[in-house]
Amino acid sequence: MFTRGELKSLRHPVPVCPHQKKTIDAVQRTLRILETLRETGGAGVTTVAKETGYSKATVHNHLATLEHEEYVVRTGDGTYELGFRFLDLAHHARRRIGIYDLVRREVDKLAAESGEMALYTVEEHGWGVCIYRELGENAVQTPLYVGYRSALHHTAVGKAILAYLPRSRVEAIIKRRGLTVQTEDTITDPDQLFDELDAIRDRGFAFNREETIPGLVGVGAPIIGQGGTVEGAISIIGPASRMDEERFYGEIPDMITRSVNIIEINATSI
Amino acid sequence: MFTRGELKSLRHPVPVCPHQKKTIDAVQRTLRILETLRETGGAGVTTVAKETGYSKATVHNHLATLEHEEYVVRTGDGTYELGFRFLDLAHHARRRIGIYDLVRREVDKLAAESGEMALYTVEEHGWGVCIYRELGENAVQTPLYVGYRSALHHTAVGKAILAYLPRSRVEAIIKRRGLTVQTEDTITDPDQLFDELDAIRDRGFAFNREETIPGLVGVGAPIIGQGGTVEGAISIIGPASRMDEERFYGEIPDMITRSVNIIEINATSI
DNA sequence: ACAGATGTTCACGAGAGGTGAACTTAAGAG
DNA sequence: CTCTTAAGTTCACCTCTCGTGAACATCTGT
Structure with a gap:
């Protein structure tokens, strides 16, 4: 049997590449999802899940967050689309x-x-x-x-x-x-x-x-x-x-x- | 002594508001950070941290992720600014x-x-x-x-x-x-x-x-x-x-x- | 060279967030 | 109108992510 401490050290064996940047997975997932909406021109949870490989639940949570923050819209037919808030960000980027x-x-x-x-x-x-x-x-x-x-x-x-x-x-x-x-x-x-x-x-x-x-x-x-x-x-x-x-x-x-x-x-x- | 099941139920006492949406904190943080860049017209880690209330390390990790994904740029003088990728998202939103x-x-x-x-x-x-x-x-x-x-x-x-x-x-x-x-x-x-x-x-x-x-x-x-x-x-x-x-x-x-x-x-x- | 500030790294642990499965709702077919 | 299929949503569980403060590195200006 292992003690807790031993188990923990086994779980984090050795970083494969010690110099790779530390990026936040959840943020990358959201960006992938936004890009999927960009490419598809609007899609539902299932489509995005298939396209990205994430689970339906994950996509659902991300889209719900993005919609709540008004970066994404649900249209009448239930698909999600990029929100016009990106027009605002684009304007400020161009400044x-x-x-x-x-x-x-x-x-x-x-x-x-x-x-x-x-x-x-x-x-x-x-x-x-x-x-x-x-x-x-x-x-x-x-x-x-x-x-x-x-x-x-x-x-x-x-x-x-x-x-x-x-x-x-x-x-x-x-x-x-x-x-x-x-x-x-x-x-x-x-x-x-x-x-x-x-x-x-x-x-x-x-x-x-x-x-x-x-x-x-x-x-x-x-x-x-x-x-x-x-x-x-x-x-x-x-x-x-x-x-x-x-x-x-x-x-x-x-x-x-x-x-x-x-x-x-x-x-x-x- | 408690069984596992009993302990578990104690850990999740009662949801304060059962109907509040489940949003992803990390995504909201990234959006707040982007909005800060929007408002300031470009800022460094410390400024964004002060503005948002997040720790410097958090802001650093988010900005590193956003830069890696090419949604943000580091200018010569070390400040981060909104990337032109938002022009692309804006274009597709407008479609x-x-x-x-x-x-x-x-x-x-x-x-x-x-x-x-x-x-x-x-x-x-x-x-x-x-x-x-x-x-x-x-x-x-x-x-x-x-x-x-x-x-x-x-x-x-x-x-x-x-x-x-x-x-x-x-x-x-x-x-x-x-x-x-x-x-x-x-x-x-x-x-x-x-x-x-x-x-x-x-x-x-x-x-x-x-x-x-x-x-x-x-x-x-x-x-x-x-x-x-x-x-x-x-x-x-x-x-x-x-x-x-x-x-x-x-x-x-x-x-x-x-x-x-x-x-x-x-x-x-x- | 030094002081003050800013950016970066690190170890740690709380709890966030991803998951599959179960459940609900909506849409279509017969 | 009911059955079937697919889509969206909720849930409990568990792992490993991600936020944190503090220490460390790097830069700026005088």
């Missing part, structure tokens, strides 16, 4: 972007002038996150909504940002996120990527030549803040069919460079 | 609004035509939540951002929505949220509010006569969906000084009614 209004005006202008889609993207946790987007008259249909996250290595904005981050940061990001294949033109070799980043730094802006989606191209340029650090990048995106040499390598980069200058100059006075 | 694009177009039109602020609001958890907002040329400065929540009884949109909810729902909302005083003109008496809602139903739209902020007035009208239920309400808001009788009771209501009709007609074809 971090000091140059938001400035950027917005320029992105609107770019979309109107070019007739294509224009956007502003920022780096976070090694992803590119779309902060603002405006559609021009002939803009392509892509699922690129505000809040959309994508890898940095295969977009114009992403490469523009990477080009102006310290090499160590870029290496860390590559290690963390990998260089996933999107199309046959996606850069998947680190050395090739670093060469590309050198070229971008030389000319001041980046091209996306069907590296994300076949047939889709883009031009992007970084916004450099007072401290000399990249704040983000703006870009114009359109179908390859509409982008002849003159436009893709001339007019569009000019428009973008002009907007970048306006933003950077006005940002210093904030 | 619940089927008529969003339709409403957006009309609100833009109203803002341009009137020169004032125009907006679309929806009810959730007994609050009015601003879903979309556009500023006209002369729009007033108010903190009415997308995601902003306010009580329903003292705004034009709020009263327009209440007027078309079942009386039982209205009573439940009043009970839950109360009729808070905003200005000397705020309706704080339930009977008076129900009379006002009758009047709104008669004429089809609602007025806010400085009931929220002194000097600020508005006109709002509900959007009624196919099932005959209120989807939300649109509104134009401006300074009382710019709203003479003719404009406030004539032109503005006409513009809004026209937009409501366009939205409702087009909504049936979705």
Whole structure:
């Protein structure tokens, strides 16, 4: 027989990895559940339980808590959906972007002038996150909504940002996120990527030549803040069919460079 | 000596309130912490601990979890801030609004035509939540951002929505949220509010006569969906000084009614 | 270099929270 | 209208999570 003390020491044998972060399981579960609601566009207890692997009771308790705290709503037909409280959190998250209004005006202008889609993207946790987007008259249909996250290595904005981050940061990001294949033109070799980043730094802006989606191209340029650090990048995106040499390598980069200058100059006075 | 069963029953004496919901404390703590980041616009462990009353270690563990899950960011100066992942959740929450694009177009039109602020609001958890907002040329400065929540009884949109909810729902909302005083003109008496809602139903739209902020007035009208239920309400808001009788009771209501009709007609074809 | 504050780690134990099963309610089929 | 099936909710149990204070580490500014 064991005494209580002996039993206890057996229960906690040895931490598998002594350096792994200590995270709170219940919080992770709630986040997984919210993400499930996001992906399903609303679901019931059973669906969420199946999707996450948690028991029905667990899902029920989490959803009840989230509903009580008004982060989730029960609709008429009994499904749970993301609450509008996230609009509020999103608004306050966006307030971090000091140059938001400035950027917005320029992105609107770019979309109107070019007739294509224009956007502003920022780096976070090694992803590119779309902060603002405006559609021009002939803009392509892509699922690129505000809040959309994508890898940095295969977009114009992403490469523009990477080009102006310290090499160590870029290496860390590559290690963390990998260089996933999107199309046959996606850069998947680190050395090739670093060469590309050198070229971008030389000319001041980046091209996306069907590296994300076949047939889709883009031009992007970084916004450099007072401290000399990249704040983000703006870009114009359109179908390859509409982008002849003159436009893709001339007019569009000019428009973008002009907007970048306006933003950077006005940002210093904030 | 006690048997196991007897001991157990002693340990759980009597639930203080048998009907109180079972919520998960850790989740509530995380939400409180996120709300603190929201309110402070970014803060360190100590500040959040002071603000919430939780221990530093607790706050540290929660923030570490939220950062690991990429819902929060550590900035250069060591403070934690809301992550842009909330933009994504917000986007998916907003997808619940089927008529969003339709409403957006009309609100833009109203803002341009009137020169004032125009907006679309929806009810959730007994609050009015601003879903979309556009500023006209002369729009007033108010903190009415997308995601902003306010009580329903003292705004034009709020009263327009209440007027078309079942009386039982209205009573439940009043009970839950109360009729808070905003200005000397705020309706704080339930009977008076129900009379006002009758009047709104008669004429089809609602007025806010400085009931929220002194000097600020508005006109709002509900959007009624196919099932005959209120989807939300649109509104134009401006300074009382710019709203003479003719404009406030004539032109503005006409513009809004026209937009409501366009939205409702087009909504049936979705 | 030092003082004051902030962030991080640790051991411990109360009790939170996850679980399966039982129960209730709602929806559909025949 | 009843039976069947599935979904949501409640419950008692038990483990291990998570909150805590205090000690330790790290940083900032003068």
